[in-house]
Amino acid sequence: RLMAIVCEGNRGRVYLSPNGEHERIAEGAGPSEWRPIGDVPARLTGGTCVPYGLDEWWKLFTDRQLVALTTFSDLVSEAREQVRRDAVEAGLSDDGASAYAEALKTFLSFVVSRMSNGHSTICRWQNAADFVGGVFARQAIPMMWDYAEANPFSDSTQNWTGQLMWVWKCLEALPCQGVAGQAYQMDAAMQRTGFENVVISTDPPYYDNIGYADLSDFFYVWLRRMNVATSDSLFATLSVPKVEELVATPHRHGGKEPAERFFLEGMEQALHAMYGNMSHSIPASIYYAFKQSEAAAGGVVSTGWEKFLDALTRSGLAVGGTWPIRTELGNRPNTLGANALASSIILVCRPRPDDAPSATRREFQDQLRSQFPEALGHLQRSNIAPVDLAQASIGPGMRIFTEYREVLNADGSAMTVREALALINATLDEVLAEQEGDFDPDSRWALTWFEQHGFDEGEFGDADTLSKAKGTSVEGVVQAGLAEASRGDVRLLRASELDEDWDPAADQRITVWEMAHHLIRLLESEGESAAAELAAALGSQAETARDLAYRLYVVSDRMKRPADARQYNGLVQSWPEIMRLAQLPSATARQSGLEFAEE
Numbered sequence: 163r164l165m166a167i168v169c170e171g172n173r174g175r176v177y178l179s180p181n182g183e184h185e186r187i188a189e190g191a192g193p194s195e196w197r198p199i200g201d202v203p204a205r206l207t208g209g210t211c212v213p214y215g216l217d218e219w220w221k222l223f224t225d226r227q228l229v230a231l232t233t234f235s236d237l238v239s240e241a242r243e244q245v246r247r248d249a250v251e252a253g254l255s256d257d258g259a260s261a262y263a264e265a266l267k268t269f270l271s272f273v274v275s276r277m278s279n280g281h282s283t284i285c286r287w288q289n290a291a292d293f294v295g296g297v298f299a300r301q302a303i304p305m306m307w308d309y310a311e312a313n314p315f316s317d318s319t320q321n322w323t324g325q326l327m328w329v330w331k332c333l334e335a336l337p338c339q340g341v342a343g344q345a346y347q348m349d350a351a352m353q354r355t356g357f358e359n360v361v362i363s364t365d366p367p368y369y370d371n372i373g374y375a376d377l378s379d380f381f382y383v384w385l386r387r388m389n390v391a392t393s394d395s396l397f398a399t400l401s402v403p404k405v406e407e408l409v410a411t412p413h414r415h416g417g418k419e420p421a422e423r424f425f426l427e428g429m430e431q432a433l434h435a436m437y438g439n440m441s442h443s444i445p446a447s448i449y450y451a452f453k454q455s456e457a458a459a460g461g462v463v464s465t466g467w468e469k470f471l472d473a474l475t476r477s478g479l480a481v482g483g484t485w486p487i488r489t490e491l492g493n494r495p496n497t498l499g500a501n502a503l504a505s506s507i508i509l510v511c512r513p514r515p516d517d518a519p520s521a522t523r524r525e526f527q528d529q530l531r532s533q534f535p536e537a538l539g540h541l542q543r544s545n546i547a548p549v550d551l552a553q554a555s556i557g558p559g560m561r562i563f564t565e566y567r568e569v570l571n572a573d574g575s576a577m578t579v580r581e582a583l584a585l586i587n588a589t590l591d592e593v594l595a596e597q598e599g600d601f602d603p604d605s606r607w608a609l610t611w612f613e614q615h616g617f618d619e620g621e622f623g624d625a626d627t628l629s630k631a632k633g634t635s636v637e638g639v640v641q642a643g644l645a646e647a648s649r650g651d652v653r654l655l656r657a658s659e660l661d662e663d664w665d666p667a668a669d670q671r672i673t674v675w676e677m678a679h680h681l682i683r684l685l686e687s688e689g690e691s692a693a694a695e696l697a698a699a700l701g702s703q704a705e706t707a708r709d710l711a712y713r714l715y716v717v718s719d720r721m722k723r724p725a726d727a728r729q730y731n732g733l734v735q736s737w738p739e740i741m742r743l744a745q746l747p748s749a750t751a752r753q754s755g756l757e758f759a760e761e
Contacts, residue, residue, distance in 0.1 A: 167180055196232050198387075202216060206303060206377070210304070216305070222284055234274045234322070264392055272329045273325045273326050278384050279298060279380075282297050282309075284305075286306055351428055359442075359444075361444050362436055362440045364447075364448055365449040366450070375404045379401050385397070386400075408425060410422050433473055433477035445512045450553075471583070474509075478513055480511065480518075481510070481560040481561045484507055484554050485508040486541070486553075486554045487506050509557060510557075520568050521568075521569050526566070530559060533562065534589050538594075545735075548730060549719070551590075552587065594716060597709055605675040616654075619651040620652055625645075642671040642672075657686070660683055664680055677696075678710045694742075715734070718730060
């Protein structure tokens with residue numbers, strides 16, 4: 163039922179209640195002569211609308227939307243003929259004019275494909291920004307009870323002109339240097355390019371994370387209608403091939419174990435084929451932005467990383483290093499209010515030498531402990547987001563692991579990738595814990611108390627016992643402004659509860675904990691400029707406060723405290739701008755030799 167109409171007014175959007183005439187118009191569109199056929203996937207990681215009856219593609223659209231989209235797709239073919247005639251009249255040969263017209267038709271089909279994302283009954287109205295959101299806020303097709311229907315000729319975000327501009331911007335950004343390129347479609351596990359010394363950069367599937375083949379059908383059914391006549395080899399099937407997709411989907415392969423085996427064997431074949439084609443003088447770069455951790459007896463591991471790296475080591479490749487690259491938008495719908503990865507982790511890989519040595523478990527651990535502090539320090543100095551730290555640290559650890567032909571456990575068995583990842587993550591925790599030596603006793607107490615209680619209350623006796631072990635006292639941490647004690651309980655103060663008039667220069671018992679949380683308080687309440695003024699006043703100690711934020715993020719993430727994790731991740735991600743602003747003359751540079759207070 164039509165609930166409301168959004169119109170453009172003189173001073174912004176105007177919301178109108180519909181009358182009978184409006185409703186008749188909305189329902190007046192007749193059925194389209196053509197409609198997209200095929201089944202909506204009944205199983206999607208993020209949810210599907212199939213249980214509610216929307217089980218075929220055409221059911222995701224109103225009659226009016228189907229008429230609009232099919233009309234646009236029909237006009238794409240008409241435009242192709244018009245472009246070809248114009249090109250001939252302009253002096254191009256018949257072959258040149260046809261190629262030019264076909265290229266433009268392909269680009270216009272992209273526009274229609276984009277429009278289908280914004281003209282469906284799965285589209286939602288974005289209240290905060292007053293616009294129609296597309297179907298794919300995340301990699302799923304969820305049920306949408308109150309949907310929004312956009313006008314393709316309005317000034318809305320889903321209009322034809324807007325979608326055309328997106329495609330044009332992409333084309334404008336492509337490197338066009340007058341050199342012809344060639345593209346081939348082939349099975350990655352069976353690739354035989356016929357070329358030597360190939361430079362490889364790839365973004366492989368992420369274990370069981372997303373079934374893109376299922377999701378691709380939403381766009382494929384429209385693209386096929388417009389392009390099958392001239393690109394029949396690309397659109398030979400009625401829907402996107404599914405079985406060959408290299409993801410561990412249990413319902414396709416008869417269970418979890420067969421799905422894992424399919425992924426591992428297929429990825430090993432693909433990487434081995436890549437190994438056979440790649441240049442040995444230029445490393446391959448493999449993008450991986452996968453975050454999935456699970457607790458195991460040997461520590462924290464990641465199934466997605468384990469299966470991928472297992473296939474990589476079996477293929478004969480070795481990890482040379484890790485390049486974290488900021489690729490993910492902060493305003494992605496699935497990152498808002500979540501601790502999603504901010505970067506893609508790029509593994510730099512080379513073929514492992516045939517004469518690579520073996521190592522014992524002890525030798526591998528010794529190498530981790532000796533090399534990890536420098537590698538972790540480099541990542542932190544590069545200001546990698548805390549949410550990405552554990553993923554990025556896999557690279558330096560796997561570089562050590564994969565430089566050996568094998569690593570042998572004490573019983574003579576070969577160490578698995580799962581065991582190696584557990585040791586890498588345990589070493590990361592050790593190195594982060596060692597950084598606590600730079601913190602004052604009050605902050606060390608607060609960190610341990612935070613691991614146990616977060617910002618909730620705990621018993622005074624426990625706090626007192628812990629304070630003696632850390633070389634401080636409950637009275638001292640209360641005096642320092644970190645916590646409050648009342649009625650036999652002790653509780654850490656949140657950043658928002660700290661004294662707004664705090665002056666670090668006048669504080670006789672200044673702590674790293676205070677610095678970090680006052681920076682967070684100012685960042686969240688007044689922005690980066692205010693935090694920069696405090697950072698300028700703290701001088702070199704500000705970097706120690708950032709190090710504490712790294713440690714607190716790991717604790718928060720491990721203990722499933724997403725709200726706390728976000729504030730520490732936010733401080734580190736804002737750090738480059740805070741430091742830039744802190745260098746400006748407008749920042750209050752009160753760098754007066756602040757020192758930690760000892761109990």
